[in-house]
């Protein structure tokens with residue numbers, strides 16, 4: 001992992017080490033980031049003990065103590081918790097002035113900066129959970145106080161767990177949320193539906209699941225590595241008047257594209273709604 005180019009790896013505190021935050025630092029550690037440079041906080045001692053055991057990270061229930069020791073803080077609590085967590089952390093953050101990263105859907109840099117006491121370098125990140133297996137996709141937006149060095153550090157952290165796309169307008173993170181932030185759930189739903197169809201067609205559940213998962217994996221891998229566009233790869237599965245053509249016509253007739261578009265826009269709109277609801 002490229003962090004080795006830095007003289008000393010930065011200490012990174014993950015405030016609210018739940019599904020998303022642990023997917024990021026789990027992926028970073030898997031890629032070689034030193035676990036002893038990662039501090040994780042959560043409300044429950046049991047959660048923290050499990051993280052210590054699994055990843056070898058340092059843990060504490062005291063968010064301010066974690067901030068006091070960190071060069072970078074990653075805010076990973078639910079959007080609804082963010083205001084209270086930030087306000088409680090403001091003195092420690094103002095004392096230390098770390099790079100602040102938020103992965104919360106919706107919450108704007110403006111809100112974060114206000115809640116944390118002002119004048120901070122903030123990066124908003126919309127990651128996704130496949131970061132845990134090194135195949136994440138993250139959208140990033142940086143405020144004007146973020147230095148080139150801090151951007152490079154963020155690139156190092158997140159390219160260790162997947163691809164990184166910077167956006168120049170903060171509002172575009174809502175689009176990222178609708179596509180890749182929420183996106184893994186869409187693909188899991190499709191796998192579930194394909195598995196259920198396999199069972200209806202007479203396969204046993206285990207076989208149906210294995211075929212559905214491997215097919216999703218294979219199609220994504222082909223789309224990722226091929227010189228051809230996804231539409232061309234699709235056409236190559238469709239023999240004229242064959243079986244796939246019937247299935248694709250069924251999807252098109254049932255409005256799959258419109259369904260996907262509506263779903264992605266619903267996710268994106270919810271991100272904007274969260275920002276309005278939670279700005280205080």
Ligand SMILES: NC(=O)C1=CN([C@@H]2O[C@H](COP(=O)(O)OP(=O)(O)OC[C@H]3O[C@@H](n4cnc5c(N)ncnc54)[C@H](O)[C@@H]3O)[C@@H](O)[C@H]2O)C=CC1
Nearest residue numbers: 016017018019020041042043076077078079103104105127
């Ligand atoms: N789950 C996902 O696929 C994605 C989630 N996100 C964002 O990540 C954030 C977290 O989501 P999840 O990880 O899914 O939720 P989660 O519920 O798994 O994690 C939240 C963690 O915060 C901890 N927590 C709550 N209050 C705390 C406090 N006062 N101090 C310290 N820790 C506290 C909880 O113990 C929990 O471990 C959200 O803001 C969400 O918008 C962003 C992209 C994808």
Ligand SMILES: O=C(O)[C@@H]1CCC=N1
Nearest residue numbers: 104105177181182183
């Ligand atoms: O569902 C959510 O609100 C979060 C943000 C993107 C994925 N999970």
